[in-house]
Each structure stands twice: as structure tokens, then as C-alpha cells.
Amino acid sequence: MGGVRWSVDEESILGEKYFDTPHEKLAPLLPKRTWLAILQRGRGCGLNRRNGGYFLALREPWNKGKKGLRGTIRNFPDLSPSHELAYIIGVMLGDGHLHYNGSNYEVELGAKDRCFVEEFSRCLTKIMKRDKPYPLWKWKHQEAFTTRATSKFLFHFLKDYRGIKSVIDVFPADFIRGFADSEGHVAHKTRTLVSVGMSNTELWYLSFIQMLLKSRFNIHSNLQLSCRREGRKTCYSLMIHRKHDVELFTQRIGFTIPRKQDRLTDFLTNLNIKCKHEQVEQIRGYFGFRLRCVNCKRYVRGENN
Numbered sequence: 130m131g132g133v134r135w136s137v138d139e140e141s142i143l144g145e146k147y148f149d150t151p152h153e154k155l156a157p158l159l160p161k162r163t164w165l166a167i168l169q170r171g172r173g174c175g176l177n178r179r180n181g182g183y184f185l186a187l188r189e190p191w192n193k194g195k196k197g198l199r200g201t202i203r204n205f206p207d208l209s210p211s212h213e214l215a216y217i218i219g220v221m222l223g224d225g226h227l228h229y230n231g232s233n234y235e236v237e238l239g240a241k242d243r244c245f246v247e248e249f250s251r252c253l254t255k256i257m258k259r260d261k262p263y264p265l266w267k268w269k270h271q272e273a274f275t276t277r278a279t280s281k282f283l284f285h286f287l288k289d290y291r292g293i294k295s296v297i298d299v300f301p302a303d304f305i306r307g308f309a310d311s312e313g314h315v316a317h318k319t320r321t322l323v324s325v326g327m328s329n330t331e332l333w334y335l336s337f338i339q340m341l342l343k344s345r346f347n348i349h350s351n352l353q354l355s356c357r358r359e360g361r362k363t364c365y366s367l368m369i370h371r372k373h374d375v376e377l378f379t380q381r382i383g384f385t386i387p388r389k390q391d392r393l394t395d396f397l398t399n400l401n402i403k404c405k406h407e408q409v410e411q412i413r414g415y416f417g418f419r420l421r422c423v424n425c426k427r428y429v430r431g432e433n434n
Contacts, residue, residue, distance in 0.1 A: 133161070135170060137208065137292045144205035144282060147171045206256045206283045208292070213252035215300035216307040216385075218293045220249055222334055223311020227284055234284035239275040245310050245386050246274040253278045301345045302382050305338055310385050315393045323396040325369040325378055328355050330362040339367055346381055348374045 135143075142158050147167075156164055208214065220238060221227065228235045238249045243265070250263045253276070263276045286292050297304045309327055317323045329335055335352055342348040348369060355366040369375055376397060384390040409420045 137286065137289060140282060140285075141208060143167070143171060205258075206280055206286075207258060208256075208282070208286050210296045210299040211256075212300055212303045213255045215296050215303035216252050217249065217256065218287065218296060219304040219307025219309075220311050221287050222331075223308050223329070225249075225311070227287060229284070233279045234281040235277050235279055236283055236287065237275065237277040239273045240311075241272050241274070242310075242386050242388065243274050246276050248310075248385050250276040256283065297341070301341050305341060305382050306385060308334075308338060309382065310389070313384065313389065315389055315396065317396055322370075323372070323375055323393070325375055325393065326366050328364055328366045330364050332365050335365055335367040342369075342378075346377060348377050350374070 139159055139162070146155050146158060150158075152164065155167065159167055162170075217225075217236075221236070224238060224240055226235075226237045226239075228237055236253070238246055240246050246265055247262075250265060254262045257278055257280060263278055265274050265276050267274050309325075312329050313325065313327045315323070315325055327335065327338065332352070339350050339352060342350050349371060350367050350369045353366050353368060355364040357363045369378055375393075379390075379393055379397060384393065409422055412419050412421045
């Protein structure tokens, strides 16, 4: 069955047991695989066996004198459902990138918000079981910060719909928060109208999140066409308009980025403050001039009325 795709459970067993588990104990754990298929899969994933006849010798200068070799169980990610893994999945559906350069399988994020990239790096660090967080760097002529992790197991896991679906079912709030940090925004037309939106070119991403918001958090949202330009992909938006739904989103999901979260909190705080319309301005309309409050942007009546 060498041509059958390996499941997530089989790869998890391979990553945990391949390094030092004897043949007579490892083979029964993978009954559908021959021993030759197990060795080929392990070597293809960069894993090593302690037995000298079954590991790939790596001779990099930095590795001399160390007992462990690159590609052992220490580099196998923790793919069990967790808050960090659900957040990473949400980010990867937004601003994250999966890139294969011919030798490395890279999971990468680039964004202008430093705190956003730092949170993604923290989650990657915990998933990859590292002691030090992944570094951030900034290109000379760009404003975006970038961080990157290399893992073939995590790369293929993020492409497996069944695997990520099992994580999202357990931690839906962290998944939506990661997607909202990537593609979300806070908008207000008037002082009494605040909305939360998420935009993406993939309509089924937004439809899936809309279903999660309704079924798991009882938050009502609408899907709408955001923009359509010739020669570019059509962009769609998921909007949360109702005040009660926006408050639920703030309390149960929210944003990790302080800039977005503070903006949303300030708008909700100002909703409960009654404006006295102390400063007004004249706005010319179709039927003449009207008075509009400078603070809340609502039209008011004249003093004589």
C-alpha cells in the first residue's frame, strides 16, 4: 500500500516512534504499511533512526559533537488540537503562506503589525517544541515584519482539510481570531453604527466562518460582494452589523492585534454615551441644507424646531 496517502494519525505515530522504537514494536503500530514503506516515509520526512543502518548521516559543521541529529523526533510538531494550532490555521487562511523552495517546506507570515507577527511566532514556537522563539526580520525597503518556520509535517498538515477541521471543531474562537487578525477590520459610518468585517477572495472561507459564528457563538453576519476589478479576483466580505453581535464578537473572540481591539472597544464604549449635539455643521443635500452633529455624524433638527 505504498501508493496510499499517509493519514495524520499514521504520521503522528511515525514522528513519535520512528527514532528509537525497535522494528518489532513499530511495525504493529502501522499494520497497513510494510517495513520498507515505513523506512521510505521516514527518510522522505527527514527523520532518522538511532540504529546506524537506518538513518541519514548529516555532516554539517554545526552538528559536530552533538548527540542528536537534525530531523529527529525533537523537530516533529505537536499537531494535537490546541489554541496555538487553531490560531495558526486561521492565520494561514489569511495572510500566511505555505512555500516549498525545492528543499524546505516553509510556513511563513509577513505583516505590518509587529505584535501580530510576534503572536504567530509564539504559536509556532510552542507547536514546534522550541526553546527559543522564531526570529522576526524586516526587509530594508519594506514595512512588513516576517517570520518563518520549516517543517514538512506541519506543511502537509495545514493542507489536509480533515486534519485542520478536527482542530477547528475544538477551538473555533482561536481559529476565527487568527483569521480576523489577518483579514479583519473595524468600520463605523456614524457614532451609533459600528461593524466588524473580514474580507477574502475565497468565498467558501467566509461561508465556513459565517456558519461557525452562527452555530457556535450565535452571532449573525452577512456576506456581500466587496469589490470586483477587471483582471483581479473578486473580493467578498463578511460583515457583523448588529450592536449585540459586535459585543458578542468582542467578548468571546476579539482581536489579538491591540490596534484593532482598542479601536473596537472604544467604539463600543462611545455607543453608550448619549451625544448632546453641541457642535453641528451644515451639510448641503438634495432638498437644501441640513444640520449634522460633528461628533456622532447624525442629522439633527434646528433650534427653532
